Amino acid sequence: TQSTRPQRLLGAVQKNATRGHPRSVIQAIDHFCRNKEWAMNVGDEKGCILDSVVSEVSPATVLELGTYCGYSTVRIASRLPPHAKLITLEFNPEFAVIARQVIAWAGVEDKVQLVEGASGDWIPRMKEQFGVKTFDLVFLDHWKDRYLPDTKLMEECGLLRKGSILLADNVICPGTPDYLEYVRNSPRYESQYFKSHLEYTKVEDGLEKSVFLG
Ligand SMILES: Cn1cnc(CNC(=O)c2cc(-c3ccc(F)cc3)cc(O)c2O)c1
Numbered sequence: 001t002q003s004t005r006p007q008r009l010l011g012a013v014q015k016n017a018t019r020g021h022p023r024s025v026i027q028a029i030d031h032f033c034r035n036k037e038w039a040m041n042v043g044d045e046k047g048c049i050l051d052s053v054v055s056e057v058s059p060a061t062v063l064e065l066g067t068y069c070g071y072s073t074v075r076i077a078s079r080l081p082p083h084a085k086l087i088t089l090e091f092n093p094e095f096a097v098i099a100r101q102v103i104a105w106a107g108v109e110d111k112v113q114l115v116e117g118a119s120g121d122w123i124p125r126m127k128e129q130f131g132v133k134t135f136d137l138v139f140l141d142h143w144k145d146r147y148l149p150d151t152k153l154m155e156e157c158g159l160l161r162k163g164s165i166l167l168a169d170n171v172i173c174p175g176t177p178d179y180l181e182y183v184r185n186s187p188r189y190e191s192q193y194f195k196s197h198l199e200y201t202k203v204e205d206g207l208e209k210s211v212f213l214g
């Protein structure tokens with residue numbers, strides 16, 4: 001039977017990366033996506049911007065919306081301070097199966113809780129289910145039409161505190177126009193655009209960093 005692209009990406013990690021070395025896992029995925037098959041990881045260029053935001057925020061609690069194969073999960077988890085926790089939500093069970101193995105290969109599974117299901121269902125249950133009070137950092141990288149409703153839901157559920165950072169991928173390509181309009185015009189956010197490129201291409205894309213002002 002035919003393998004899927006996520007399965008082939010995992011194969012490249014297991015073949016070319018060293019267990020327990022997150023950087024080698026990231027390099028193996030980037031090499032695979034640049035030279036073999038494009039895949040929708042945040043990638044190395046936008047990944048460096050993600051790294052700098054994670055290092056600057058040094059978050060104790062992180063929420064990632066959209067795990068896919070776990071590339072950004074590994075990037076973030078490998079830069080978290082000790083005892084910090086990353087909860088990552090993935091709707092697609094096939095992606096989740098691959099991501100768990102990529103996360104384990106990188107050796108960051110102790111910092112990561114991968115939850116399968118819809119963000120709209122899980123966000124209201126974060127506090128009771130995972131003992132989370134608020135998130136210091138949220139990385140939005142799931143369905144682009146869910147960025148805005150899920151952001152409003154996080155506000156309503158009290159999951160954001162003064163100073164919480166939202167970092168959103170793909171605000172240009174594929175684009176999240178309603179989300180951008182909201183965070184750039186709402187008095188409750190201070191937003192900044194980091195111009196970059198769509199992973200592994202020359203197409204413009206970027207990350208939007210928005211600070212929740214409370
Ligand atoms: C099915 N699915 C499960 N999760 C998701 C959420 N992610 C995306 O949709 C996504 C899409 C693209 C992209 C795709 C085609 C294209 F031509 C240009 C860009 C890039 C990304 O970085 C993304 O995060 C989709």
Ligand SMILES: [Mg+2]
Nearest residue numbers: 042141169170
């Ligand atoms: Mg993306």
